[in-house]
Amino acid sequence: MVLTAAAIAGGGFACALCGRVYRRRNALAAHRRTHEGATTCDVCGAHISTVHNLRQHLRMVHRLPTEEAHWHQTHVCDACGRKYKSRDALVAHRKRHEGRTTCHLCGTTTSNVQNLRSHLELVHHLPRAEVRRVTGFRGGWR
Incomplete structure (x- = not known):
């Protein structure tokens, strides 16, 4: 920042x-x-201040039902069509398509990279240095 x-x-x-x-x-x-476009109305292009206000805008201006307004502005995976409410959740999901959450030793696919790290440590007993190398670790450790 x-x-x-x-x-x-x-x-x-x-x-x-x-x-x-x-x-x-x-x-x-x-x-x-x-x-990031998370608060831009994809019906009329209006820029709304918050996601909450965007949902209100969709219900009031475009007369969308509450449930449709809630899911209308979502982040969609271009590989499988799965929808996510946040960009961060979509980015984490995309790592599965890139093979970044699949164990190179046994083929198990985990839901996220952190779970893959835990899997490598607990199931295969790899040392942390090796886990970091294999998973492309760049952040803080729990």
């Missing part, structure tokens, strides 16, 4: 893409979703 001099002086958080400043980090996080 990039803070501008004005944001730092005012104690705020600035969007690195458009410069808009927010007082709270979670408000900036919500704003960032507008740049």
Whole structure:
């Protein structure tokens, strides 16, 4: 997260893409979703401030039933068509299609990379260094 001099002086958080400043980090996080397209109405193209407000917009303006409005703005896997409510969940799912959650030793496919790491440690008794190498580990460890 990039803070501008004005944001730092005012104690705020600035969007690195458009410069808009927010007082709270979670408000900036919500704003960032507008740049990701998560709050753009795919019926009329309107940019809505939050996912909640987008769902209200779909129900009130486009007269979609509540259930349809809830799932209308989703992230869809282009490989299998499975729908996810968040971009992060879709990214985690896509790793399955890339083979990044399949055990190279026994062929077991896990739901996510963290579960693959646990599988390699607990079932195959691989040392952590080897697990990190095999899974392309780049983050913190539990």
